[in-house]
Amino acid sequence: MPAPRAAPQDDPGSASAFAVNTDEQDLAPREGRALRDRALRPGRNQAEREQVMTVDQNALILHQYDISPYSEKIRGALGLKGLTWWACNQPSIMPKPDLIALTGGYRRIPVLQIGGDIYCDSELILDEIERRFPAPSIFACGRATAETYRLWADEKLFPTVVGLLFSGDWDVSEAFIADRSALRGRPFDPEAFRAAIPSLTDALHRHLRLLEMQLENGNAFLAGEQPSAADLQVFHNLAFMRWGKGGTTALLDQHPGLRAWEARMRAIGHGIRHDIGKDDALRVAREAPISAAVGGARVSYQINDANSSPIAGRLVAEDAQRVSILLENPTVGTVVVHLPATGGRLHRLD
Numbered sequence: 001m002p003a004p005r006a007a008p009q010d011d012p013g014s015a016s017a018f019a020v021n022t023d024e025q026d027l028a029p030r031e032g033r034a035l036r037d038r039a040l041r042p043g044r045n046q047a048e049r050e051q052v053m054t055v056d057q058n059a060l061i062l063h064q065y066d067i068s069p070y071s072e073k074i075r076g077a078l079g080l081k082g083l084t085w086w087a088c089n090q091p092s093i094m095p096k097p098d099l100i101a102l103t104g105g106y107r108r109i110p111v112l113q114i115g116g117d118i119y120c121d122s123e124l125i126l127d128e129i130e131r132r133f134p135a136p137s138i139f140a141c142g143r144a145t146a147e148t149y150r151l152w153a154d155e156k157l158f159p160t161v162v163g164l165l166f167s168g169d170w171d172v173s174e175a176f177i178a179d180r181s182a183l184r185g186r187p188f189d190p191e192a193f194r195a196a197i198p199s200l201t202d203a204l205h206r207h208l209r210l211l212e213m214q215l216e217n218g219n220a221f222l223a224g225e226q227p228s229a230a231d232l233q234v235f236h237n238l239a240f241m242r243w244g245k246g247g248t249t250a251l252l253d254q255h256p257g258l259r260a261w262e263a264r265m266r267a268i269g270h271g272i273r274h275d276i277g278k279d280d281a282l283r284v285a286r287e288a289p290i291s292a293a294v295g296g297a298r299v300s301y302q303i304n305d306a307n308s309s310p311i312a313g314r315l316v317a318e319d320a321q322r323v324s325i326l327l328e329n330p331t332v333g334t335v336v337v338h339l340p341a342t343g344g345r346l347h348r349l350d
Helices: 022-027 030-039 069-080 097-103 122-132 143-169 174-184 190-195 197-215 229-241 247-252 256-268 278-287
Strands: 061-064 084-089 111-114 117-120 272-275 298-303 311-318 322-329 333-340 344-348
Touching: 061 069, 061 278, 069 122, 069 229, 069 256, 084 278, 097 111, 097 117, 097 278, 111 122, 111 278, 117 122, 122 333, 143 190, 143 197, 143 229, 143 247, 190 197, 197 247, 197 256, 229 247, 229 256, 278 333, 298 322, 311 333, 311 344
Parallel strands: 061 084, 084 272, 117 333
Antiparallel strands: 061 111, 111 117, 298 311, 298 344, 311 322, 322 333
């Protein structure tokens, strides 16, 4: 792996929609916490955990929580590139006043902050990390291959994992259930997951067997001898399984063909991690120079969530991948929020 150097709809179903609030970690059983802690401290690039009170304006600040699977995807990308970054832990359920102030209304995790540029959605974040730090490429597998793995993992594997974990393999509070029901626009119902355990179990074994078959050619990683976005799109799902109480992990362990690949992915690590508080992250945004010209048409971006408020500001840029909106508020000053073009609807107000 390279030596560490200083320095985008995520959670489709959603990762932030299903991970337990880090402020409620006492809900996780002891064995689940132990598995999680081992998974979050892997490899020779293991991060130093220290509070950093001042950071450079080019610092990578990841707004996340440790048991968010889609945050794990981004942490893996930071590890693959050997980057230094700062973790700003956010709650997983509303209210999230600091995050909402920063994004203008986007509530999902993760969010990447670089100075006054705010990147929402894990796929957009991956693209921005690749643009700023092109070597080693996380897209050595090819963009089409990476997107194929993403679609399969998000639409097939992840919902199966969610159903099994929340059928009783992960304890959640009533507040968590209410929050996820509001986000989804339909009930988040552990009882329904429990009723579906037989079909979910069968589906999980089919999905994991496909991964085993992909590795039977002797390659170290899913798309060849080097780790890539193909692996990142899948691995966070297996990490999520291992953060439960043990039932879903037992199903995973019935697939020994994945163990060596899992170990290689954990060995990549998360780069060099430092911790930063919410107040300090907001201060970085307030003090950052403006990277885009003030002006443009007034617009509103409505996220594809059931209960999200529109993000209103002035349009800076728009293309097939992203929409960039300039926001101003007293908490963060002036920032540019970058959003996935396919993650919501843009309305022109002028």
